[in-house]
Amino acid sequence: MEASVSSCTAPSLPSLFLRRKVLWTTRTGFIITDDGDIITNAQVVQGGCRVQVELKSGDRFDATIRRVDEEVNIALIHINSSMKLPILRLCTSTAVRSGQSVLAFGNSPSMNGTVTMGIVSGRRSLRGNMIQHSAVITGGFLGGHLLLW
Known part of the structure; x- marks a missing residue:
């Protein structure tokens, strides 16, 4: 499966x-x-x-x-952990293209491990290389990752 x-x-x-x-x-x-x-x-x-x-x-x-x-x-x-931790590999924002599907991961209030979906509408260089997308982000998503899909 x-x-x-x-x-x-x-x-x-x-x-x-x-x-x-x-x-x-x-x-x-x-x-x-x-x-x-x-x-x-x-x-x-x-x-x-x-x-x-x-x-x-x-x-x-x-x-x-x-x-x-x-x-x-x-x-x-x-964090100091004695075990080897699972990692999430990073990519550069230059690999992101308008129209690509993205998933946003986070912990919205009272729900852990939530996922929302959207599309990339563009990139801009305001305060660094930012990605504009339509995935719905709530307070708990702060710090979460955006995954190209």
Whole structure:
């Protein structure tokens, strides 16, 4: 039986739990190195929050924020894990073409592992190389990945 795109990418899409004062919120990111580097949006980790990462296995780790670039809204966080982690390979945005189908992955409020679909409508160079698409993005999708389909 063929695996779905969602089930193939799910292991590399951890949940990020953020604590600001007394409130925890859930966002997402994606694992880019098997030793624990994770990319998310800069706005996800703004404001000196505590970040915990939960893998699909249920294992939880405290994360350290390694780098934040607010200009292009990207952050690199890291977890220390003794196991080799599943990664999501990156491609350059120059490989993206208008009209291509895309899937956006995230953790929308009260639902983990959600997926939405859209098409690429264009690319622009405002604050870096941005991809404009029609996939519906809610708050929980912050930091998730966009997969060419």
